[in-house]
Amino acid sequence: MNRRDALxxxxxxxxxxxxxxxxxxxxxxxxxxxxxxxxxTPEDIAYLNEVAETILPATDTPGAKEAKVGEFMTVIVKDxxxxxxxxxxxxxxxxxxxxxxxxxGKSFMESTPQQRHDLLVDLDKEAKDYGKTKKxxxxxxxFSLIKQLTLWGYFTSEPGATKALRYVAVPGRYEGCxxxxxxxxxxxx
Amino acid sequence: MxxxxxxxxxxxxxxxxxxxxxxxxxxxGGWAAKExxxxxxxxxxxxxxxxFVHIKDYKTAGYNPWEFPHRGRPTQEQLKPRPVIARTWxxxxxxxxYWAKDSEAPYTEIKPFKWWRAYQVGGRSILWGRQxxxxxxxxxxxxxxxxxxxDWPVRYKDIQPWYDHVExxxxxxxSMEGLQHLPDGQFLPPMELNCVEKDVSARIKDFYKGQRxxxxxxxxxxxxxxxxxxxxxxxNRCWEGCMFGGYFSTQSSTLPAAMKTGNLxxxxxxxxxxxxxxKDTKKATGVEIVDAETNKTYEFYSKIxxxxxxxxxxxxxxxxxxxxxxxxxxxxxxGELGHNIMDHHYNLGISGDVxxxxxxxxxxxRANGFYLTRFxxxxxxxxxxxxxxxxxxxxxxGSWSRDIAELSIGDKFKDALTEPGPWKIGMGxxxxxxxxxxxxxxxxxxxxxxxxxxILAMDAELKDNEKKMRxxxxxxxxxxxxxxxxxxxxxxxxxxxxxxxxxxMGTARMGNDPKTSVLNKWNQVWDxxxxxxxxxxxxxxxxxxxxxxxxxxxxxRAANHAVDELKKGNI
Numbered sequence: 001m002n003r004r005d006a007l008x009x010x011x012x013x014x015x016x017x018x019x020x021x022x023x024x025x026x027x028x029x030x031x032x033x034x035x036x037x038x039x040x041t042p043e044d045i046a047y048l049n050e051v052a053e054t055i056l057p058a059t060d061t062p063g064a065k066e067a068k069v070g071e072f073m074t075v076i077v078k079d080x081x082x083x084x085x086x087x088x089x090x091x092x093x094x095x096x097x098x099x100x101x102x103x104x105g106k107s108f109m110e111s112t113p114q115q116r117h118d119l120l121v122d123l124d125k126e127a128k129d130y131g132k133t134k135k136x137x138x139x140x141x142x143f144s145l146i147k148q149l150t151l152w153g154y155f156t157s158e159p160g161a162t163k164a165l166r167y168v169a170v171p172g173r174y175e176g177c178x179x180x181x182x183x184x185x186x187x188x189x
Numbered sequence: 190m191x192x193x194x195x196x197x198x199x200x201x202x203x204x205x206x207x208x209x210x211x212x213x214x215x216x217x218g219g220w221a222a223k224e225x226x227x228x229x230x231x232x233x234x235x236x237x238x239x240x241f242v243h244i245k246d247y248k249t250a251g252y253n254p255w256e257f258p259h260r261g262r263p264t265q266e267q268l269k270p271r272p273v274i275a276r277t278w279x280x281x282x283x284x285x286x287y288w289a290k291d292s293e294a295p296y297t298e299i300k301p302f303k304w305w306r307a308y309q310v311g312g313r314s315i316l317w318g319r320q321x322x323x324x325x326x327x328x329x330x331x332x333x334x335x336x337x338x339x340d341w342p343v344r345y346k347d348i349q350p351w352y353d354h355v356e357x358x359x360x361x362x363x364s365m366e367g368l369q370h371l372p373d374g375q376f377l378p379p380m381e382l383n384c385v386e387k388d389v390s391a392r393i394k395d396f397y398k399g400q401r402x403x404x405x406x407x408x409x410x411x412x413x414x415x416x417x418x419x420x421x422x423x424x425n426r427c428w429e430g431c432m433f434g435g436y437f438s439t440q441s442s443t444l445p446a447a448m449k450t451g452n453l454x455x456x457x458x459x460x461x462x463x464x465x466x467x468k469d470t471k472k473a474t475g476v477e478i479v480d481a482e483t484n485k486t487y488e489f490y491s492k493i494x495x496x497x498x499x500x501x502x503x504x505x506x507x508x509x510x511x512x513x514x515x516x517x518x519x520x521x522x523x524g525e526l527g528h529n530i531m532d533h534h535y536n537l538g539i540s541g542d543v544x545x546x547x548x549x550x551x552x553x554x555r556a557n558g559f560y561l562t563r564f565x566x567x568x569x570x571x572x573x574x575x576x577x578x579x580x581x582x583x584x585x586x587g588s589w590s591r592d593i594a595e596l597s598i599g600d601k602f603k604d605a606l607t608e609p610g611p612w613k614i615g616m617g618x619x620x621x622x623x624x625x626x627x628x629x630x631x632x633x634x635x636x637x638x639x640x641x642x643x644i645l646a647m648d649a650e651l652k653d654n655e656k657k658m659r660x661x662x663x664x665x666x667x668x669x670x671x672x673x674x675x676x677x678x679x680x681x682x683x684x685x686x687x688x689x690x691x692x693x694m695g696t697a698r699m700g701n702d703p704k705t706s707v708l709n710k711w712n713q714v715w716d717x718x719x720x721x722x723x724x725x726x727x728x729x730x731x732x733x734x735x736x737x738x739x740x741x742x743x744x745x746r747a748a749n750h751a752v753d754e755l756k757k758g759n760i
Binding site for chain 1 (some may be wrong): 258259262265590597599602610
């Protein structure tokens with residue numbers, strides 16, 4: 001779905017008129033700036049959701065967006081990260097979008113799912129290569145942080161834990177040796 | 190609340206008088222209170238921290254993982270007042286306020302030292318590891334045989350009935366193994382090893398000709414019906430507190446039993462600053478406290494005092510007491526008070542990959558693992574260092590956090606992570622540290638805590654014997670895993686600061702001679718025989734087993750001895 005189609009669908013939903021439609025359309029032309037501060041904007045969260053969804057897309061189980069991983073990332077970065085990682089993460093939000101423009105000639109949000117996927121495959125490789133020579137005192141790679149937050153945020157979310165995995169709140173007993181067949185889901189915790 | 194009267198007149202003295210005062214409400218304090226109250230004594234239990242009510246105060250224990258705002262990770266705001274816990278693996282969102290604020294009660298690290306503190310009713314009994322092992326005479330005789338430090342004044346036969354006594358009440362699950370170095374006890378049904386652990390156990394047994402034993406951990410979890418508590422539900426959320434009372438804690442076990450007698454009063458926010466000592470009778474008359482909320486000072490009186498404030502804090506109370514007679518405090522006449530501090534080796538381990546078992550899994554979250562029991566320097570084995578070690582670990586299948594070599598992101602990656610990964614196995618070493626006179630804690634008179642009280646200075650480190658053992662723990666662990674067919678075996682040693690094992694002990698050791706020990710064989714302070722110290726401070730050596738069960742047994746023994754002596758008029 002392109003931006004104009006999206007707009008017309010929204011217009012249908014709200015009964016014909018969209019306030020601020022011009023701004024929405026012109027948004028295609030001026031690059032959105034992500035990660036300006038730890039007071040994350042709705043645009044930041046929408047963007048992080050799409051990045052997370054590219055890492056863990058909806059399949060026959062919900063994707064990262066449905067698990068609200070974008071919002072989760074902002075909460076953790078703001079409240080739990082040390083300053084050094086906060087900086088890496090904020091800069092990384094920009095770097096990821098720049099890498100998209102460089103590779104695909106358009107911003108991440110404008111890219112197709114396939115373009116997004118290919119970009120993140122490259123970034124994952126870049127992060128893993130960086131990790132091989134990284135010294136403990138070196139900063140983390142921003143994509144490692146994003147990927148880690150995505151996996152953690154997704155698999156500990158309610159949709160992730162209960163639909164992508166199997167969650168039993170109160171097992172009641174322990175059995176040390178039960179049969180497993182390929183396709184059975186892993187325990188969430 | 191007792192102590193509310195400021196003017197100490199006769200009525201107030203009467204109001205503030207009990208048969209016994211127990212300082213501290215953790216594992217050993219809970220036991221002291223229960224035993225003394227059940228024997229009919231009026232008991233006052235003093236806890237320096239807040240009230241902490243069973244079930245009601247386990248705020249996050251019923252949360253699903255997604256209900257934690259930070260999914261279990263501590264926030265910077267939680268970490269800031271707790272710089273010591275921030276250096277450890279014990280930081281978790283739900284329990285951060287179970288740990289004391291180091292900023293309010295700092296200590297001086299002459300040498301690096303990690304002091305994990307939980308200041309609330311129940312102390313660290315909510316947060317302990319629950320592994321429960323008896324000592325044997327290999328342990329009680331070790332100092333005498335090696336000519337190291339001083340001999341233990343007790344032997345296994347003295348403490349065996351008390352192990353029976355505390356195990357029956359606390360509820361210890363475990364398997365009967367017939368091992369001389371790790372005596373069997375009064376066990377509830379054992380938990381189960383998983384398929385991989387069972388096979389690794391069999392292969393190790395085979396390879397080492399029956400001389401090495403990998404058994405299921407002996408853990409203070411209820412695995413069969415037990416009075417007034419519900420069975421372990423295998424949620425593995427113990428540290429947040431258990432609403433089922435599935436594991437032993439002061440709250441689930443000793444406190445309700447003590448309260449039931451009608452003889453126990455608990456006073457939170459009561460920071461005991463000293464034991465009151467009467468030089469004419471050579472006995473304690475009670476304790477002085479600072480109310481941690483109001484900063485007001487009160488005195489409470491009793492016939493006997495039990496110090497169960499944890500090994501370091503009990504020594505600290507003694508150092509602050511009767512300083513007009515002994516400049517270094519009550520119990521310092523031997524010169525050993527605050528010395529001989531020990532811990533257990535921790536923060537080192539072995540891990541590897543397990544081929545196969547792709548068609549095997551497990552159900553439930555077992556808050557327990559395997560125990561690979563000691564073999565070094567036993568039954569004719571001889572090493573280039575003294576004493577021994579054990580390992581604790583588990584095998585499990587990889588989780589969603591694992592790497593998948595050929596996949597990086599996307600739908601196939603996600604689907605692969607929804608299935609369990611290959612099996613892995615890992616174990617950590619727990620080893621004995623020797624007592625050294627020069628490993629010590631002292632009062633740092635230049636620094637004060639929030640209440641204006643002097644703080645402790647820690648000066649202890651690993652020495653040659655410990656360093657050799659650490660090396661051997663990794664070498665032997667690797668060799669055993671390889672013998673059991675484990676692949677890609679790796680070892681790691683994260684280094685050890687005293688306190689890392691959370692088994693600090695030895696600061697007021699017992700002995701046969703008042704010239705070389707702080708306590709007699711009944712845990713009585715030689716210099717004031719109605720003062721008993723029954724937390725980790727009394728330990729003469731550390732063995733390699735987790736110590737809490739031994740603290741329970743010695744506490745129950747000392748409490749019953751105290752009542753007997755009181756009845757005979759001896760104290």
